[in-house]
Amino acid sequence: MSNQSRKRHAFVGTGGRAISFIEPLVTRYADANELVGLCDLSSVRMAFYNERLKRLGLAPVPAYTAERFDDMLRIERPDEVFVCSQDSTHHDYIVRALHAGCDVITEKPMTTDAAKCRAVLDAVAATGKRVRVAFNYRWAPFRTKVKELIVAGTIGRVRSVNLEYLLDTNHGADYFRRWHANLANSGSLLVHKATHHFDLVNWWLDAIPQQVFAYGDRVFYGRDNAIARGDEKLTRYPRYTGEPLAADDPFRLDLSESESFRELYLNAEEESGYVRDRNVFREGIDIPDQMSLNVRYRTGELLTYSLVCYSPREGMRVTFNGDRGRIEYHEFIGTHMNRAVSPGEWKIEEKPGAEAEGEWIRVFPHFASSYLVPMPEIRAAHGGADEILNAHFYGPPQPPDALGRTAGHEQGAASIAVGIAGMASILGNRPVDVAELIPLKPQARRLSELV
Numbered sequence: 146m147s148n149q150s151r152k153r154h155a156f157v158g159t160g161g162r163a164i165s166f167i168e169p170l171v172t173r174y175a176d177a178n179e180l181v182g183l184c185d186l187s188s189v190r191m192a193f194y195n196e197r198l199k200r201l202g203l204a205p206v207p208a209y210t211a212e213r214f215d216d217m218l219r220i221e222r223p224d225e226v227f228v229c230s231q232d233s234t235h236h237d238y239i240v241r242a243l244h245a246g247c248d249v250i251t252e253k254p255m256t257t258d259a260a261k262c263r264a265v266l267d268a269v270a271a272t273g274k275r276v277r278v279a280f281n282y283r284w285a286p287f288r289t290k291v292k293e294l295i296v297a298g299t300i301g302r303v304r305s306v307n308l309e310y311l312l313d314t315n316h317g318a319d320y321f322r323r324w325h326a327n328l329a330n331s332g333s334l335l336v337h338k339a340t341h342h343f344d345l346v347n348w349w350l351d352a353i354p355q356q357v358f359a360y361g362d363r364v365f366y367g368r369d370n371a372i373a374r375g376d377e378k379l380t381r382y383p384r385y386t387g388e389p390l391a392a393d394d395p396f397r398l399d400l401s402e403s404e405s406f407r408e409l410y411l412n413a414e415e416e417s418g419y420v421r422d423r424n425v426f427r428e429g430i431d432i433p434d435q436m437s438l439n440v441r442y443r444t445g446e447l448l449t450y451s452l453v454c455y456s457p458r459e460g461m462r463v464t465f466n467g468d469r470g471r472i473e474y475h476e477f478i479g480t481h482m483n484r485a486v487s488p489g490e491w492k493i494e495e496k497p498g499a500e501a502e503g504e505w506i507r508v509f510p511h512f513a514s515s516y517l518v519p520m521p522e523i524r525a526a527h528g529g530a531d532e533i534l535n536a537h538f539y540g541p542p543q544p545p546d547a548l549g550r551t552a553g554h555e556q557g558a559a560s561i562a563v564g565i566a567g568m569a570s571i572l573g574n575r576p577v578d579v580a581e582l583i584p585l586k587p588q589a590r591r592l593s594e595l596v
C-alpha cells in the first residue's frame with residue numbers, strides 16, 4: 146500500500162497503556178497504517194512516546210497538549226482517533242472526534258457515567274461515524290473457548306452465571322494509588338475494571354442487562370481501614386517514592402526504580418500534577434473495594450457477581466448453570482508478593498494443585514461424567530488478547546467475526562450500564578433499571594442485536 150493511502154491514526158492519552166497499541170501500529174502494521182499525532186495533558190509523557198519512536202528508528206510525530214486536541218484533528222486529519230486517556234475524559238474526546246468526521250477506538254470503559262454515555266450514543270447517531278471499544282478480554286483464546294462451548298449448546302440454555310473476580314494486593318492496590326481511587330475519574334472499579342467482566346457475561350450469554358442490585362463498601366484501603374486494623378504506621382506518608390519510612394511497606398511503589406515510570410510519571414509530575422504512587426491508606430479515596438451485585442437480563446438469565454480488591458491472589462472463577470449441565474471456568478495467576486509493577490520481583494508460588502492455578506474449563510453435563518476441555522497454550526500479554534485485537538484494529542479487513550467479538554458503542558454502553566447502575570444501586574440502596582439511565586435499543590433481546 147502506498148504511503149498516500151495509509152490509514153491515519155491519532156492517539157489521545159499517552160500514559161502506560163497506549164504503547165500496547167502504538168508500538169504494533171508503527172511496526173507490524175505500518176504498511177497500512179500511520180501514526181499522525183499524539184495528544185495528552187503532559188508534554189513530558191508525549192516526549193517519552195516520541196523517544197520510543199526514535200528507538201524504533203522512526204521519526205517523531207506532532208505532539209499536541211490537551212487544549213489543542215481540535216487543532217490536532219484539523220491539522221493532522223486522522224481517519225481514526227484512539228482514546229486512551231483517563232476514563233472520565235473518554236466521552237469528551239469521542240464526541241469531538243466523531244463530530245470532526247473521525248472514527249474512534251476507545252479503551253474501556255467507554256465512559257464513566259450515564260450522562261456521558263448518552264452523549265456518546267447521541268454523537269454516533271448524529272454523525273453516523275463508528276466507535277469500537279477495545280474489550281481485549283473477549284479476544285483471549287481461552288475466553289473465546291467458553292463462548293464456543295455455550296454457543297454449541299454444550300450445557301443447554303444457560304440460565305444463571307456466577308462470576309467472582311479477585312484483584313490482589315499488588316495489581317488491585319495499584320488502582321488505589323492513582324486517579325482510579327476517585328469516583329469522578331473512574332466511575333469506581335465497578336465501571337473501570339468490572340466493565341471487562343460485565344462485557345464478558347453480556348457477550349458469553351448474548352444478553353442485555355435489565356436490572357441491577359448491588360452493595361459496595363470500602364473495607365481495606367483508605368486511612369481509616371488501616372488504622373482500624375492496627376496498620377497506622379502505613380499511613381504516615383502521602384506517597385512511596387523517596388520515602389525512607391516506606392522502606393518495608395509491602396504496598397510501596399518507588400517510581401524511580403523503573404525507567405518507564407521515571408520518564409512517564411516522575412519526570413512529568415511538576416507539569417501535570419499526576420502522582421502515580423500515592424499511599425493506598427490515605428484520606429480521600431471514595432470508591433468501594435468490595436462489591437457484590439445481582440443482575441437480571443432481558444432474556445431472564447441471572448448474574449451473581451463479586452469483586453474484591455485486596456485478595457492475596459488474582460483471577461476469576463466463573464460458573465454457568467445450564468438446563469443440560471454446568472461449565473466451570475477458572476482463570477488464576479499465582480499469588481504475588483505485594484510489590485507493584487516490578488514483575489521481576491514477583492514471587493510466584495509453587496502451584497498449589499493441578500486445577501488451582503492457570504486457566505481451565507470443566508464441563509459437567511447432566512447425568513454424564515465431567516471432562517476438562519483442552520485449552521490453547523498462550524503466554525503473550527493479556528492472555529494473547531492484545532495481539533489478536535491489534536490485528537483486528539490494524540490488519541486487513543476481515544469477514545464479520547462469527548463469534549461477534551467486535552464491540553461498538555451500544556455494546557460498550559451495555560457493559561458500563563451494569564457498573565453505572567450498580568453504583569446507583571449502592572448509593573441509593575435500591576434495585577436500578579438500566580433503562581432509567583441509559584437507553585439501549587428497547588426492542589432488542591440479544592446483545593448481538595446491538596452494534
Ligand SMILES: NC(=O)c1ccc[n+]([C@@H]2O[C@H](COP(=O)([O-])OP(=O)(O)OC[C@H]3O[C@@H](n4cnc5c(N)ncnc54)[C@H](O)[C@@H]3O)[C@@H](O)[C@H]2O)c1
Pocket residue numbers: 157158159160161162163184185186187190211229230231232234252253254279281337417419527
Ligand atoms: N484493557 C486493558 O487491559 C487496559 C489496561 C490498562 C489501561 N486501560 C485503559 O487505558 C486508559 C489509560 O490507562 P493508563 O493505564 O494508560 O493510565 P495512565 O494514568 O498511565 O495514563 C492516562 C493518561 O491520560 C492522560 N490524561 C488525563 N486527563 C487527560 C485529558 N483531559 N486530556 C488528555 N489526556 C489526559 C494523562 O496525562 C495520562 O498520560 C484507561 O481508560 C484505562 O481504563 C486498559
